[in-house]
Amino acid sequence: MPIPEQNTAWPPAPWDEAYKAYALNEAWQLGDTATLERLYSSDRQAAATHTHRGQAYRGGLVGAASKMFWGRPVPANENRTRIHVPAPADLATLSSDLVFAEPPEVSLGTDSTEKGKARLDLIANSEAAHATWNTMGELKAALGATVITSAWDTDVADHVWLEVAAADVVIPVFRRGVMVECTMWTEYREDRTQVVYRHLEHHEVGAIEHALFRGTETNLGRRVPLQDRPETAGLAGLVNEDSRILTGIDRLTCSYNPNMPTRAWRKKGVLANTGRSDYAGLHGLFDALDETFSSWMRDLRQGAGRILVPDAMLDYLGPGMGAAFDMGREVFAGLNSPGKPGELMIDKVQFEIRVEQHERTAFALYREILRAAGYSQSAWGDYSGGGQGGTQTATEVDDRNKASERTRDKKILYDRAAISRQASVALELDGKLFPGKGGGRFEQPTVIFPDVSQEDPEKLARTLSLLDAAGAISLWEKVARANPDWGEDEIKAEVGRIREDRGTAPDPATFDGDDEDPEDPEDA
Structure with a gap:
């Protein structure tokens, strides 16, 4: 989609439908309860006005949304x-943690220059790049996709860097499933x-074309000079007469990175x-x-003990001031119930706090x-105690953890292509x-993710111990597996230090790192 005409609807169809879904997902991610109430309440009102033969529609998104907890009106x-x-x-x-807690390594082939590798490290392997990947992981999980963009500013840095934009500020154009152009936008109010x-x-x-529009909430409005806003004034001196910045390369300066394939919009x-x-399918x-949890907290509030006393126990504070009860007073008069002289008119109210029922319900919902x-039940702590019972074997626990690894592997397919x-x-x-300075056109970089993000040290130690007992792993490989970030x-x-400590150090003149000595008792 090129820059739209003036005074067109915003966002343009059919992206207006997608942006409603983005807004709802963003509200859930941010925990913006005011927006959730507004969105679901508006859907409830829409359900009331959409009728068939005088009856409100019951099915579909609108009907379902009107029954949501956050869509129910609160009486005055x-x-x-x-x-x-x-x-x-x-x-x-x-x-994001599963995929990017340990950053991927972006590398060039052996025929590239050392300067080229150093520039790539600045662009894609730096701490700033790692922070960008973490941000990207969260945004695309919540909103469904991100766009990775090449950015530069000679006053800020002496190299190009990578930025990330979420799907709710991007309108892409696809051809055969590949993004061939896109429009990103920012609002200023x-x-x-x-x-x-x-x-x-x-x-x-x-x-890259830049344009500034002055409009309303739902209309793009008229196009105005870039100088009209301080945020875009600096671009006015960089664009040509067509309001474009020529990149000098024959490739697109942004890449689309979906989270998972869409379901609802495939047609x-x-x-x-x-x-x-x-979040797809999880809003309910x-x-x-x-x-x-709201019901649980309501039980807690209502479960606070209260006592009921007759008027005779209250000290009146004066006209319009109400009355108060003195908890330290020792003698009261006139407290007997009429007709029951032996019965005091004092009672208490103590509602039950249903802790176990609420906890089991919450655990079931978490699971x-x-x-x-697509994640393992143990990803947020072990909630299996909420009703499943029984002791699980190590194999069963490991199988339960495989779900997160499978989901991670599927997401990496898209991340690897977009980052590369x-x-x-x-x-x-x-x-x-x-x-x-070393940048230029080289062969396509490779992107390598760690096998398992933050592998459990205890599990790794057991694995290495079993492989060692079976004689199926060398000392070199054990050290490499235990320290995946080492060169x-x-x-x-x-390996040399371990051999020295064990008294099995080889001749330094002949040791080349190959740990396959059949006479080494430690590796037999």
Whole structure:
């Protein structure tokens, strides 16, 4: 989609449908209960106005949304307990941690230059890049997709870097499932007015066009000079007469990175190529979890002990001031019930706090959320005690943990392709913008993710011990498996130290790191 015409609806169809879903997912991720109430209440009102033969529709998204906990109206003057549990945010964080807690390594082939490798490290292997990947992991898990963009500013850094935009600020154009252009946008709002400025950044092969519009909440409005906003004024001196910045390369400066293949929109034209959020199909479970904890807290509030006393026990404070009860007073008069002189009119109220029932319900919802999202039940702690019972073997526990690893492997397929493609573009741009520093066009980089993110040290130790007992692993490989981030020199040095401690050190003049000596008792 090129830069739209003036005074067109925003967001443009059919992306207006997608953006409603993005807004709902964002509200769940942020725990924005005010937005959740507004979105579900508006759906409830829509359900009331959409009728068939005089009857409100019961099925479909609108009918279902109107029954949600966050969509139910609260009567006036009623203090109803409502609590949000940040399970959606935790789910997005879990996804990012599984994939990017240990960063991937982006590397060039052996025929590349050392300067080229050093520039790629700045672009894709630095701590800043690692932070970007963590952000990307959370955004695409919550919203369904992200776009990786090559960015530069000679006043900020002397190299190109990679940025990430979430799906709710991107309108992509796909051809045969591949993004061939896209428009990203940012909003700026004027205080105490209905005016909305939108900066549109259109990426196409060889150029990036910038445009600024002054409109309203739902209308793009008219195009105005970039100088009209301080945030975009700096671009005015960089664009040409067509408001474009020419990149000098024949590739797109952004790459689409879906979270998972879409389900709901697979028959809806351009939306079929968008990604699927981890929240897909889970809104009802999130809502039920919030209702469960809200009910639990309501029990806690109502379970506070209260006493009922007759008026004679109250000390009146004066006209319009009400009355008070003195808990320290020792003598009271006139407390007998009429007709029952031996019975005092004092009672207590103590409602039951249903801790076990609420806890088991919450645990069941947690387990179902994790299962439906494709993660292991133990990902948030072991909730299997909420009713399953029994002792599980190590093999059963390991099988339960496989779900998270399978989901991680599927997500990495998309991450690897998008990171590799845009790292290559960024490196080529780097060579154009900063000549002589090592960037340029090289072969496509490879992206290698660790086998298992943050492998359990105890599990790893047992695995290595079993392999060692079976004579199926060398000392070199044991050190490498225990320290996956070490290079060959570090592994070789550690193997030498272990041999020295054991009294099996080989001749330093002939030791080359190959740990396959059949006479070594430690490796037999």
